[in-house]
Amino acid sequence: IAGITQAPTSQILAAGRRMTLRCTQDMRHNAMYWYRQDLGLGLRLIHYSNTAGTTGKGEVPDGYSVSRANTDDFPLTLASAVPSQTSVYFCASSEGPRETQYFGPGTRLLVL
Amino acid sequence: AQSVTQLGSHVSVSEGALVLLRCNYSSSVPPYLFWYVQYPNQGLQLLLKYTSAATLVKGINGFEAEFKKSETSFHLTKPSAHMSDAAEYFCAVSSSGGSYIPTFGRGTSLIVHP
Numbered sequence: 001i002a003g004i005t006q007a008p009t010s011q012i013l014a015a016g017r018r019m020t021l022r023c024t025q026d027m028r029h030n031a032m033y034w035y036r037q038d039l040g041l042g043l044r045l046i047h048y049s050n051t052a053g054t055t056g057k058g059e060v061p062d063g064y065s066v067s068r069a070n071t072d073d074f075p076l077t078l079a080s081a082v083p084s085q086t087s088v089y090f091c092a093s094s095e096g097p098r099e100t101q102y103f104g105p106g107t108r109l110l111v112l
Numbered sequence: 113a114q115s116v117t118q119l120g121s122h123v124s125v126s127e128g129a130l131v132l133l134r135c136n137y138s139s140s141v142p143p144y145l146f147w148y149v150q151y152p153n154q155g156l157q158l159l160l161k162y163t164s165a166a167t168l169v170k171g172i173n174g175f176e177a178e179f180k181k182s183e184t185s186f187h188l189t190k191p192s193a194h195m196s197d198a199a200e201y202f203c204a205v206s207s208s209g210g211s212y213i214p215t216f217g218r219g220t221s222l223i224v225h226p
Contacts, residue, residue: 004155035216040121040218041218042202042216042217042218042219043156043202043216043219044216045213045214045215048213056213058213090155090156092155092156096212097206097211097212097213097214098144098206098212100146100158100161101146101148101156101158101214102157103148103155103156103157104155105154105155106153106154106155
């Protein structure tokens with residue numbers, strides 16, 4: 001069982017470009033999340049989905065969009081990347097909102 | 113509403129010494145509380161969680177945490193630090209006040225000296 005996979009592992013992106021970070025889980029979890037991790041700021045929630053077909057905004061949603069067409073996949077899109085979106089992005093899943101979260105290995109994104 | 117405060121962005125201990133990482137939460141309703149650990153260049157993994165059963169919760173790798181409602185605290189402890197404990201530790205709270213969406217603290221980096 002792979003758990004949660006994220007792709008790409010790392011990326012250098014020119015400002016203004018569109019980018020989709022991929023996240024797939026094989027645990028049939030209902031809930032999925034996207035966080036960004038920045039030094040000194042900890043983990044901040046970008047978007048979440050409590051079940052397939054629904055999404056919600058987290059603490060820092062501006063500049064990001066998500067979709068949840070099925071249970072397994074939860075892609076995060078940066079429509080027009082800006083340097084302040086340079087960060088490490090983690091995808092996570094859980095059986096439900098109050099349950100243990102399982103994290104992917106992260107995607108390191110540098111926007112120049 | 114819910115929030116978490118982790119006191120101290122860095123904690124330094126000697127190998128074999130007591131580890132104490134502090135976490136205080138704010139929640140108007142009974143919370144679920146979690147401690148996660150992040151090793152370098154990895155994602156987070158669960159150490160332990162409190163779900164209103166026993167107030168003293170035992171986790172992996174010899175860690176434990178005690179839920180103290182009167183102090184709104186959920187401090188993480190380990191009697192004897194090991195070099196392999198060096199990592200980033202995150203406290204998180206989940207409650208109906210936040211629609212059970214977890215809120216994470218800013219993290220505490222544990223440094224273990226030989």
